[in-house]
Amino acid sequence: MLNLTPVPIKIVDCYDDGENTRHYQFAIQETEQHLSPWLKAESGQFFMLCLPGVGEAPFTFTTLPNAQGDFRALVRRMGSVTDALFQCGVGDIIGARGPFGRGWPMERLLNQRILIVGGGCGIAPLASVINQLIDSQQFIQLEVVYAARNQAALMLNPERARWQHLIPIFNVVEDMAGLSDGEFYPGTATGILPKVLHTFGEQPDTVLLAGPEAMQTAAAEYLVAYGIDPKSIFLSIERRMHCAVGLCGHCYLNEKYVCSHGPTFSWAELLQYDIAC
């Protein structure tokens, strides 16, 4: 039977990281038995954050739960739940349910050429997979494109600074005011793809995309035209969610539910659905 009841979590730490965005560290306040499902969390999966009296909303892990039950998430302030979270302080107890959904296809990433493209907040579901790959060093080639609207909207700044030393990172910004050329490229995620693909010796085996749906679909279409198989391109799809377990109906995509069949889908799967954007 499903369990739809949250476990208490404590806010352990948080810092501002991008406009209206904070990186949070949470700790699950529960026994070992409650912890065990969280220890099986995978990159690209998500959890429901419960602000008692306000509501629940889905977020991805930027760092997966460890043996002490600590995990991290990047949260952008968008409405009531995130407002209430931003008003909480370190030490406060709130709730979480999870982990939910299907994560990134990790088995396809082992010793491969991998391209990762994140737009805006879409870098959040990619952070843990990038860290995992960098830590294991089990890839042939790994490059990351990160796109933001302007300087203020740049997120995961400390993480990107660390990655920068280890792998090629293409930071693209639409409005370059205040930023220097060299470190940043002017433009959009799709605009820079030709240049990035050119740096791959052979074309990437697998591509991971996350960010605004219109950006993801435009990038996927470009990559297919470039010759990459739709089965090798993976997207992370966002939908309104209430239950996160395939019952409430809100996150439908044809006969699938994004919460349980996704949020990651291959482009080949999505081409069969009417994905409206």
Place this chain on the structure above:
Amino acid sequence: MHKTYLLDSLDELRRHLAQSHEIYQVVPQSDGARADFHWQQVGGGNWPDLVEQKPLQSPKSFFFAEQEPLYVFDGETFEEVLPTPMPFVLFGVKSCDLMAIHYQDIFFEEDPYYQARRKQGLLVGVDCVTPCEQGFCQLVNAGPSVRDDTADLVLHPLDGQRWMLVVLSAAGEQALHGLALEEASPEDLHQRWENISHCEQSFPRYPYILEGIDKLNQHAISDEFWQQLGIQCLGCSGCTTLCPTCSCFATRPIESASSQQTSVTQVRFWDSCLYESFQREASFHNPASEAGQRVKRFWYHKFSDDFVPEFGRYGCVGCGRCEATCPGVIGVHSVMKRIADDA
């Protein structure tokens, strides 16, 4: 072979079941000008007759509650709140509604709230012997006779005010324990099949429904058609509320304060995929912003082959309630007729 018995009246059976169960039945309810039929608890020695009419509301809310608590937060911990209903009998459920319960049983198989109610409910079905208004259960394999895997017991009206009682499940058999009943004869069984086959043959043909389903699955319906229909939909949620297989819900917290502490109860309540805000995200991106997309979604969910592998059937059980309730022209007959004619 199922066990089959004869009953001279339904009272003895209800009296017996009432020793261990609350009994619910469809009764007429008149509010001034119009008479409707509703599910209601019955008993106290006063057993109403089984009415032939299909109730306005299906028994969906007995298992999937219109609003119910999920958990309570007391400031430190979250406690699951599971429902604890008394054992109950739904006495005289029509075949179409039983098929809808069967469908929901599959959908909510892992849902602890639904299942806590469901395991307390005994289903006593009743075969229809005349087609109901706007019903087309026979076209979607849901009626008019009760299917073997959808009820615990089935009633069938025989001549001379007698009833046949068919036992379909172990729970049904268990519920009859202690009741001495006469077995039905082969002639009685024969009469049941005669009645059912006569009923099946008396249904209007409704060829446009099959044609509509076919066009829908061929993806032969234009977006303009759905958009036109969407504009006519008031988004009132009448159809999704009355449809026995609709199961979408939303959640919200309700705070309650006592002198000692404030606690928060998270509740879930019926929602409708026809509402504009159903898929609207916090960022205001709305993947179903067009009314046409939402109406299309509703009809796909009822009739698309894409859902058949999971449920073994279409989502529609042919009760016709959507037609009866829509203040516009968006019931199954109107929509399918228009699809067949001009979509």
